[in-house]
Amino acid sequence: MNLYQPQLATVTAVVDETVDTRTFRLEFKDESFAGAFSFRAGQFGEFSVFGAGESTFCIASPPTRRGYIECTVKSAGKVTAELREINVGDTIGFRGPYGNWFPVDEWTGKDLVIVAGGIGLAPVRCVIWNVLDRRAEFGKVTIVYGARSVGDLVYKRELEEWAARDDVTLVTTVDPGGETPDWTGKVGFVTPVVEQASPSAENAVAVLCGPPIVVKMTLPVLGTLGFAPDAVFTTLENRMKCGVGKCGRCNIGPVYVCKDGPVFTAAQLDALPAEF
Amino acid sequence: MSEALFLSNDALRDLVAGLVAAGTAVIGPAPAGGPSIPGLEERQPPTAKGIYGALEYREVRDADELALGPGMPRLSLKQFFLPQSETLFSWKQRGADVEIRETPIAFNPRVVLGAKPCDAAALEIVDGVMDWEYRDELWNGRREATTIFALACAVEDDHCFCPSVGAAPDTVKGADGLLTPITGGFLVQATTAKGEAFLAANRARFAAPPAGGADEARAYREAALARIGENAQIDAARVRDWIEHHFEDPFWATLGVRCNGCGACTMVCPTCHCFDIVDEEEGVGCGTRRRCWDTCQAGKFTLHASGHNPRADQIARYRQRINHKFAVYPLKFGEVLCTGCGRCVRTCQMGQNIGEILVAIDEYAQRTGESGDASAATGPAAGAAP
Amino acid sequence: MKELRDLARQLLADGTVDVVVGWEDSPRGARPIFATTPDDAGKLIFDTRCLHNLATYLNPRRKQVTDLGKLALVIKGCDAKAVAGLLREAQLDRDRVVLIGVRCGGVCEDSMAPEPVALTPETVAPRCFGCDNREPHLVDHLVGDPRPEPPAPLLTLDERVAALDALTPEQRWEYWTAQFDKCVRCYACRQVCPMCVCERCVADKSRPQWIETASHPRGNLSWNVTRALHLAGRCVGCGECERFCPAGIPLATLNRKLQQVVEQRYDYRVADDPEVTAPIGDFRLDDQQEFIK
Numbered sequence: 001m002n003l004y005q006p007q008l009a010t011v012t013a014v015v016d017e018t019v020d021t022r023t024f025r026l027e028f029k030d031e032s033f034a035g036a037f038s039f040r041a042g043q044f045g046e047f048s049v050f051g052a053g054e055s056t057f058c059i060a061s062p063p064t065r066r067g068y069i070e071c072t073v074k075s076a077g078k079v080t081a082e083l084r085e086i087n088v089g090d091t092i093g094f095r096g097p098y099g100n101w102f103p104v105d106e107w108t109g110k111d112l113v114i115v116a117g118g119i120g121l122a123p124v125r126c127v128i129w130n131v132l133d134r135r136a137e138f139g140k141v142t143i144v145y146g147a148r149s150v151g152d153l154v155y156k157r158e159l160e161e162w163a164a165r166d167d168v169t170l171v172t173t174v175d176p177g178g179e180t181p182d183w184t185g186k187v188g189f190v191t192p193v194v195e196q197a198s199p200s201a202e203n204a205v206a207v208l209c210g211p212p213i214v215v216k217m218t219l220p221v222l223g224t225l226g227f228a229p230d231a232v233f234t235t236l237e238n239r240m241k242c243g244v245g246k247c248g249r250c251n252i253g254p255v256y257v258c259k260d261g262p263v264f265t266a267a268q269l270d271a272l273p274a275e276f
Numbered sequence: 277m278s279e280a281l282f283l284s285n286d287a288l289r290d291l292v293a294g295l296v297a298a299g300t301a302v303i304g305p306a307p308a309g310g311p312s313i314p315g316l317e318e319r320q321p322p323t324a325k326g327i328y329g330a331l332e333y334r335e336v337r338d339a340d341e342l343a344l345g346p347g348m349p350r351l352s353l354k355q356f357f358l359p360q361s362e363t364l365f366s367w368k369q370r371g372a373d374v375e376i377r378e379t380p381i382a383f384n385p386r387v388v389l390g391a392k393p394c395d396a397a398a399l400e401i402v403d404g405v406m407d408w409e410y411r412d413e414l415w416n417g418r419r420e421a422t423t424i425f426a427l428a429c430a431v432e433d434d435h436c437f438c439p440s441v442g443a444a445p446d447t448v449k450g451a452d453g454l455l456t457p458i459t460g461g462f463l464v465q466a467t468t469a470k471g472e473a474f475l476a477a478n479r480a481r482f483a484a485p486p487a488g489g490a491d492e493a494r495a496y497r498e499a500a501l502a503r504i505g506e507n508a509q510i511d512a513a514r515v516r517d518w519i520e521h522h523f524e525d526p527f528w529a530t531l532g533v534r535c536n537g538c539g540a541c542t543m544v545c546p547t548c549h550c551f552d553i554v555d556e557e558e559g560v561g562c563g564t565r566r567r568c569w570d571t572c573q574a575g576k577f578t579l580h581a582s583g584h585n586p587r588a589d590q591i592a593r594y595r596q597r598i599n600h601k602f603a604v605y606p607l608k609f610g611e612v613l614c615t616g617c618g619r620c621v622r623t624c625q626m627g628q629n630i631g632e633i634l635v636a637i638d639e640y641a642q643r644t645g646e647s648g649d650a651s652a653a654t655g656p657a658a659g660a661a662p
Numbered sequence: 663m664k665e666l667r668d669l670a671r672q673l674l675a676d677g678t679v680d681v682v683v684g685w686e687d688s689p690r691g692a693r694p695i696f697a698t699t700p701d702d703a704g705k706l707i708f709d710t711r712c713l714h715n716l717a718t719y720l721n722p723r724r725k726q727v728t729d730l731g732k733l734a735l736v737i738k739g740c741d742a743k744a745v746a747g748l749l750r751e752a753q754l755d756r757d758r759v760v761l762i763g764v765r766c767g768g769v770c771e772d773s774m775a776p777e778p779v780a781l782t783p784e785t786v787a788p789r790c791f792g793c794d795n796r797e798p799h800l801v802d803h804l805v806g807d808p809r810p811e812p813p814a815p816l817l818t819l820d821e822r823v824a825a826l827d828a829l830t831p832e833q834r835w836e837y838w839t840a841q842f843d844k845c846v847r848c849y850a851c852r853q854v855c856p857m858c859v860c861e862r863c864v865a866d867k868s869r870p871q872w873i874e875t876a877s878h879p880r881g882n883l884s885w886n887v888t889r890a891l892h893l894a895g896r897c898v899g900c901g902e903c904e905r906f907c908p909a910g911i912p913l914a915t916l917n918r919k920l921q922q923v924v925e926q927r928y929d930y931r932v933a934d935d936p937e938v939t940a941p942i943g944d945f946r947l948d949d950q951q952e953f954i955k
Contacts, residue, residue: 002381002413004364004553004567008374050367050374051563053555077581078868091374212584238586239578241553244410247570248550249577251600252586253523254607259409273523275578275586275596308910314833316817316825350908351846360846360877435690533696533726536718538850540908556874556881568876569846575723576866589725625714625773625854625906627693 003244006048006093007033012068014088017154020075021119022083023060026094027068039063040101041126042235042263046243047071048093052082056240058262059097060122062129069094072122072154098243099262102127102207102233111139113199113227115218117190117210118147121154123235123262124209128162135167142169142199146190146214149178171197191217194225201226208234208266219266229267236262236269238276252276278453278472280490281482284461285339291481292339292389301335301386303356304342305349305427308332333388333395344390344457348432348619352546353388353395357418358402361568364414364553369561381413383421387474390427391451394436394617397443398546399424400450404609405549423474425464426451428496431503435618437631440510443615445500456493460486463493508631510638512602512612518641519603523595531598531633532591534626539571541620541628547601547613550577572596598633663708665805666736669762670703673734679760680731683719685712691774694719696730708736708806709778710770713787715900717744717856720754734760738769739795742934743898744856746800749936750943751896753859756936763801768793768812771905781812788815788822789901789914800934819899819918826915838883838916844909845882847875851903851913852889857896864888886916894920895941898932 013025028034040063046054055077061070073083086092104127112131116124131138143162147153153172162170172185173193179185186193190210199206206227208218215234222232238257241247250257253273255264264272283291295302308330331349333356336342366377388396399419406412429436429445438444448454452471455462463485466472475482542548552570557563570577573593579585587593605613614630621629670682674697684706686695692711697703716735719727727733737745742763748754768790770779779785790812797804826834849865852858865873865885873888874881890913897917904914925931927950928941941949 001378002364003410004565005376005378008376010372048555048565050369051555051557051561053565054553078871080581081869089372091372093374237580239580241551245408246405246410246412246549246551247553247567248572248600249570251596251604253599254520254604256608275592313822313825313837314829316822350910529726530696533730534694536850536853536906538853538906539848540850540906543846543848544908552875554875556876566876566878568878569848571848574849589729591726621690622774623908625902627688627690627773629689632689 004095004242006046006054006095008091009069009094011086011088011090011092014086017072017156018152021072021154023070023072023155024083024086024092025061025068025070026092028094029091034067037069039069039097041104041130042101042123043097043099044243044258044262045069045071045094045096045098046240047079048095049079049082049086050091050093052079054093054095054241055079055083056243058123058126058235060125062126062133064130064133072119072125074119095243099258100260102235102263104130107131107205108137109139109203111200111202111204112141113204113206113222114141114143115190115194115206115208115210115222116143116145117214118152119154120210120214121145124207125155125158127207132162132165132168139203140169141167142171142197144171144173144190144194144197144199146173146175146188146193147178148175150174150180150183152178189217190214191221194218195221198225201228201231204231206232208232222266229270230265232266233263234266234269236264236276238262278466278475280485280493281464281475282458282461282485282489283455283464283482287481287483288342288389288461289339291478292336292342294478294481295387296337299384301384303333303335303386303388304344304390305331305347305392306334306336306341306343308350333391342390344427344455344462346430346432348392348617348622349395350619351544352398352617352619353391353424354398354402354546354549356386356388356422357399357415358549358551358569361566362414364565364567366558366564367562379414381417383417386422388422388424390455391424392617393426393429393445393447393449393451393454394438394443394615395546396424396426396450397438397447397615398450398617401547401609401611401613401615402549404611405605408609423470424451425453425455425471425474427462428454428456428493428500430496430500431507432618434507435621435629435631436504436616437508437510437618437634438616439501439504440508440634441512441612441614441616445504446497456496458486458489458492458496463489508635510634512606514641515634515637516603516606516612518637519599520607523599527637528595529591531628532589532594535573535590535594535628536626537573537575537590537593539573540623542571542573542597543569544619544623546615546617546619572600594628598630602634663706663764663806666708666762666764667704667706669803669805670697670706670734671700673760674698674700674703678732679734682706682734682736682762683716684708684736684762685714685716691772691776693773698730706736708764710768710781711773711775711778712738713769713771713773713902713905715741715744715854715856715898715902717741717748718854718902720745720748720759720856721859722753723859723861732758732760734762736762736764737798737801738764738766739793739798739934740789740898740900741856742798742800743795743932744900746934746936747857747896747898747932747940748859750938750940761798761801761803763798763804765804765806765808766793766796767809773905783813783816786812786815787901788817788819789899791815791818792820794931795934798934800936819915820922822912822915823919823922826919839879841911842882842886843879844911845877845886846909847877847882847885848908850906850908854902854906855893856900857893857898858889864892886911886913890916890920893917895924895928895930896932897921
């Protein structure tokens with residue numbers, strides 16, 4: 001067995017989140033691998049569709065839930081297009097867990113502010129459930145999540161769950177023009193909604209993930225709210241291949257995203273050349 | 277180094293014959309082969325012009341095929357450790373299930389006789405990334421199965437600059453021993469346990485050095501060191517410093533504009549190791565996953581499925597090559613990702629000259645005294661510029 | 663060449679162009695230069711080492727060149743044919759480039775020679791044999807003294823093609839597959855070719871994967887044959903693909919064969935007149951159609 005050979009996993013559940021996004025639940029076929037498998041929030045895997053290739057997705061389920069992993073995939077290229085044909089019972093491959101992780105253990109006792117846009121909620125969903133599964137260890141939890149339209153919101157059922165909890169403050173928004181007549185959330189881009197929500201930066205960390213434009217616009221807002229650059233965490237999407245630091249594709253300046261990331265603080269991102 | 281022994285030209289023949297008979301592959305520099313057009317063999321212009329070299333590394337069946345003298349084999353030894361294309365595993369679909377057929381990670385023993393020292397040194401440098409936390413079994417398996425004897429080099433031409441990047445015409449880095457040409461054959465020394473084991477296993481081929489042999493070998497190596505001393509000299513640490521602090525310098529634009537993005541430089545380079553992984557269907561529901569050489573100079577190297585390309589033009593891509601080799605790799609692995617072999621210079625038909633580029637950066641860094649002043653008016657392009 | 667340098671200086675000084683692309687001398691022979699200042703213009707040369715087909719820099723996908731603004735391009739006859747091809751295929755606006763033609767007496771095979779190389783049957787590049795465009799027509803300016811016809815090379819491309827044509831199909835197959843085995847899929851041939859300007863090359867498309875990307879014999883055959891077919895009737899015979907190939911594949915011979923086929927079937931020789939329509943872009947009722955069964 002070499003480094004590039006994947007583990008086999010059975011697809012045990014598929015949820016169509018939006019018209020082009022699906023969540024897959026996988027269980028590893030090899031029982032001893034499944035039993036020994038563990039990971040941390042933020043890590044990713046290289047998921048194989050045999051015949052199409054591999055693609056990089058963050059593990060979207062939390063490490064606190066054992067026995068399965070989940071990933072949420074938006075159809076964009078060759079492999080993700082093939083994933084639209086994958087059904088419950090099919091076999092896909094997995095290599096991982098790779099990369100670094102959100103230092104959730106260091107956040108105990110702190111407030112958490114989680115901002116996500118579009119499919120950017122997928123990598124941080126792992127963090128959210130990780131924290132909610134250990135709720136007592138953390139302070140206030142505020143989630144601001146927005147998408148282009150109501151149809152583009154992912155994890156709709158979980159959004160309802162979080163909204164129903166009284167130990168989570170959830171603000172959802174859709175872009176102007178993306179609302180439906182019965183939409184009860186906010187209407188506006190994620191950035192001004194974060195500004196309005198104005199979460200306190202005192203004894204808090206922020207987790208931010210979304211399309212480049214959302215990240216770019218929201219980082220300064222978090223700064224204005226008082227979040228220091230090393231208290232803002234994001235996860236970087238980048239073209240990857242091997243996932244283990246050998247093929248050179250994900251190298252940006254002094255880092256390899258697959259090994260030194262994909263989780264970076266805003267301070268670390270600032271130090272990188274603008275090549276992502 | 278171990279005690280020096282002597283391998284006569286005759287004994288070399290016996291050595292190779294014995295190794296081949298025992299099932300050990302022998303690899304070395306040999307005249308570049310390749311088919312002539314039948315009927316035109318006599319009139320065929322030389323396939324190997326000066327640029328690409330008349331030699332290539334290949335497996336030989338007897339010592340007469342070996343060309344153990346001057347000449348730079350056109351591709352490096354890299355292809356024997358990271359092949360241009362190799363199977364990672366194959367699969368077969370069985371209903372909803374998939375069966376994987378593993379690729380063996382044990383390799384047959386091989387010996388390289390007459391590696392260019394820069395090519396052997398490159399292997400040790402790439403070992404760094406191939407062992408970075410995750411162990412690449414395919415690379416390492418081949419490394420373990422191969423014994424390498426470098427051939428002390430007499431310096432190819434003006435474009436070699438190995439001492440500037442931690443190598444030398446007689447370096448044994450990455451090799452298990454060294455052959456130095458002397459009258460009638462070669463002085464042989466082992467530099468690793470593997471090399472010692474090889475000499476011991478083939479002891480009958482080696483004799484005591486002839487009188488004056490050690491002196492002759494030393495003179496050969498010293499002449500080479502003097503010769504290369506006339507070539508480009510750079511301070512790799514100073515160059516690295518400049519690169520780390522001048523990511524946006526207009527100098528990079530002067531380089532990228534001429535580059536075709538063809539990637540030939542990365543293909544012939546002994547230290548470039550970037551690869552792609554692709555699935556190929558071999559039939560219905562079965563196929564192989566392969567890895568093959570890739571190049572950061574290609575536009576689609578960093579292209580996202582969304583269409584976003586962080587390195588959208590050749591300026592950014594060419595800068596990446598220099599940056600990765602001379603700043604990033606030393607930062608992460610302690611070594612420059614270059615052994616000064618000069619192949620990229622000889623290969624690039626558009627005139628990208630890495631020696632010239634590094635000298636320009638180094639001179640500029642020296643002139644300004646230190647690396648960090650981004651407000652300085654002129655960059656290396658203003659000097660004797662590429 | 664003083665005439666060229668003076669012209670370049672003038673075009674830059676009066677703002678006609680932002681950059682003059684030509685050749686300069688370097689530590690390793692002749693190479694392209696992007697001259698934006700009078701000093702740079704003073705470095706322009708033209709001699710037998712100026713093999714590069716500078717029309718490749720007109721590829722609209724080369725953002726770092728299009729960003730420079732309006733160009734003047736120094737071109738030989740073969741290069742001019744490539745410019746004409748780009749104009750014919752609407753890949754280039756004529757007013758984007760000022761064309762400086764040079765009268766050419768042939769080139770040698772080695773751009774990296776330290777001094778200009780005198781042309782003899784041994785040193786002359788095979789691509790020059792039979793050249794019909796030594797004084798390019800598609801130009802805004804024409805510089806240089808008339809030069810004599812280059813000597814015939816030891817072996818012409820047509821002789822190579824004829825020798826291959828004399829083989830059996832099995833022998834030809836063996837020859838070419840052995841050559842393509844050497845391919846490392848660097849795409850240097852494509853990158854340097856002035857006619858390879860597709861926004862997305864067929865080899866880069868993944869849905870579907872028309873051409874396998876791994877550098878193994880099957881994919882290599884697919885790539886090399888496809889590129890040759892895509893150049894049929896378009897290739898200008900500059901020979902740069904073969905020169906750039908780090909694996910030494912005789913691509914100029916392959917492309918020459920396809921041009922011969924087009925010449926015979928459609929009575930068409932690639933010309934540097936963009937008004938002359940090419941078989942690929944033109945349909946005539948009297949086109950040969952005996953291959954449609």
